[in-house]
Amino acid sequence: MMMQELLASQPGPVNFLIFFIQAVALLLIVLGFVTYVILAERKVLGFMQSRYGPNRVGGRLGLLQTFADILKLLVKEDTIPDKADKKLFILAPGFAIVPAVMVLAVLPFTEHFHFADIGIGLLYYFGIAGITTLGLLLGGWASNNKYSLLGGARAAAQMVSYEIPLVMSVLGIVLLTGSMNLIDIVEAQEKVWFVFTQPIAFIVFSIAAYAELNRVPFDLPESENELVAGFQTEYGGFRWAMFYLAEYIYAFAMSALAVVLFFGGWQPLFPFLDFIPGAVWFGLKFAILVFGLSWVRATWPRVRPDHLMEFAWKVLLPVALANIFLTAIAKELIQLF
Amino acid sequence: MDVLHIYQNNYLIVLAFLLLGILLPVVALFLARLLRPHKPSKAKYTTYESGNEPIDDARVQFNVRYYMFALMFVIFDIETVFLYPWAVAYDKLGIFALIEMLIFVFMLLVGLIYAWKKKVLKWI
Numbered sequence: 069m070m071m072q073e074l075l076a077s078q079p080g081p082v083n084f085l086i087f088f089i090q091a092v093a094l095l096l097i098v099l100g101f102v103t104y105v106i107l108a109e110r111k112v113l114g115f116m117q118s119r120y121g122p123n124r125v126g127g128r129l130g131l132l133q134t135f136a137d138i139l140k141l142l143v144k145e146d147t148i149p150d151k152a153d154k155k156l157f158i159l160a161p162g163f164a165i166v167p168a169v170m171v172l173a174v175l176p177f178t179e180h181f182h183f184a185d186i187g188i189g190l191l192y193y194f195g196i197a198g199i200t201t202l203g204l205l206l207g208g209w210a211s212n213n214k215y216s217l218l219g220g221a222r223a224a225a226q227m228v229s230y231e232i233p234l235v236m237s238v239l240g241i242v243l244l245t246g247s248m249n250l251i252d253i254v255e256a257q258e259k260v261w262f263v264f265t266q267p268i269a270f271i272v273f274s275i276a277a278y279a280e281l282n283r284v285p286f287d288l289p290e291s292e293n294e295l296v297a298g299f300q301t302e303y304g305g306f307r308w309a310m311f312y313l314a315e316y317i318y319a320f321a322m323s324a325l326a327v328v329l330f331f332g333g334w335q336p337l338f339p340f341l342d343f344i345p346g347a348v349w350f351g352l353k354f355a356i357l358v359f360g361l362s363w364v365r366a367t368w369p370r371v372r373p374d375h376l377m378e379f380a381w382k383v384l385l386p387v388a389l390a391n392i393f394l395t396a397i398a399k400e401l402i403q404l405f
Numbered sequence: 406m407d408v409l410h411i412y413q414n415n416y417l418i419v420l421a422f423l424l425l426g427i428l429l430p431v432v433a434l435f436l437a438r439l440l441r442p443h444k445p446s447k448a449k450y451t452t453y454e455s456g457n458e459p460i461d462d463a464r465v466q467f468n469v470r471y472y473m474f475a476l477m478f479v480i481f482d483i484e485t486v487f488l489y490p491w492a493v494a495y496d497k498l499g500i501f502a503l504i505e506m507l508i509f510v511f512m513l514l515v516g517l518i519y520a521w522k523k524k525v526l527k528w529i
């Protein structure tokens with residue numbers, strides 16, 4: 069209620085300060101999530117490979133492992149290679165992290181817990197997220213290192229190629245909803261989730277999302293056994309942590325976006341289950357998708373670069389395009405009868 | 406008036422996130438600067454190349470493939486920019502807009518098929 073009044077009031081510095089504090093609160097939640105999802109991922113990977121995973125720092129479960137890692141990064145000496153382009157080298161992690169924080173603004177978590185409720189939510193997400201590519205390419209170029217350059221170029225080629233199927237796959241949803249506002253999209257799924265009405269879109273979206281996140285099986289930009297660490301080879305300490313953080317914030321944002329677009333956001337699985345609060349539903353769906361990220365990482369081998377690029381242009385793009393027109397024609401036919 | 410304020414405030418939230426995004430790396434790197442050691446030595450600032458002396462500059466000439474994919478990206482990204490408003494307004498536009506969009510996409514598809522036949526999509 070208070071939020072409604074605040075939104076209706078004259079915009080000014082006080083409003084901005086309140087919004088900023090709210091944004092900080094969300095960022096702290098996301099950072100907490102990132103800290104524990106890294107641990108959870110290492111634990112899941114350990115479990116799937118019949119080993120323990122982190123189990124020394126913070127009890128048997130290694131609950132403080134990530135904090136120890138952050139502390140290590142914090143006190144690490146900062147080295148910028150002499151041959152590197154210093155200004156760009158310093159700027160590149162910023163280009164990766166700023167868009168990652170910005171996309172959080174439009175994600176609706178529950179009916180009442182959301183931030184910017186803007187009409188172009190979906191387009192905003194993809195438009196801003198695309199800027200991160202520039203950060204990776206810039207980092208690779210500025211390092212003046214062969215591995216970095218190859219990794220950065222690969223990252224750029226891969227991310228621009230997969231951005232198109234990613235953006236096109238969700239057009240079917242925009243067609244069905246008639247809106248790009250993410251809250252409207254969730255509300256349109258009250259009866260049926262879009263994963264059932266748009267199954268092709270969901271498949272294309274998931275594949276392209278894994279590629280956009282640079283996750284296994286599409287982790288070619290950093291492929292550690294051929295390119296050392298790809299575009300981030302020369303980075304260390306907190307500069308490197310910014311790249312890593314951006315990657316995991318995107319894992320958070322993309323999973324949340326998938327829940328919003330395909331799994332009905334905070335809507336319950338069946339209408340009679342709506343006594344369970346929306347936040348629990350959202351969290352549950354979200355947790356399953358995040359677990360999926362680790363699961364895929366443990367089971368799939370990395371694809372070859374040429375297969376990767378050809379797959380985006382020769383398979384995903386035509387399929388995504390076909391899906392748009394299939395949806396439009398289906399919509400016309402339903403109206404006809 | 407209220408509607409306008411709600412609209413403006415929502416974009417103010419976006420600005421708040423932008424400021425937060427800029428402050429995050431700045432504050433984090435400033436903190437790290439206070440805590441981290443600084444013991445420079447010449448070897449630390451050489452470029453990494455698996456322990457060998459780096460040979461030449463890393464900035465070599467590129468395979469033109471990257472350029473072709475960038476061009477393809479620009480074409481299809483603009484296409485999506487056209488597709489989005491079309492999808493939003495589809496209910497009002499009706500079947501005529503569908504046919505128009507089919508023609509538009511068909512022309513771009515011809516371009517894709519041409520690139521495919523010219524083996525531009527093959528990554529070497």
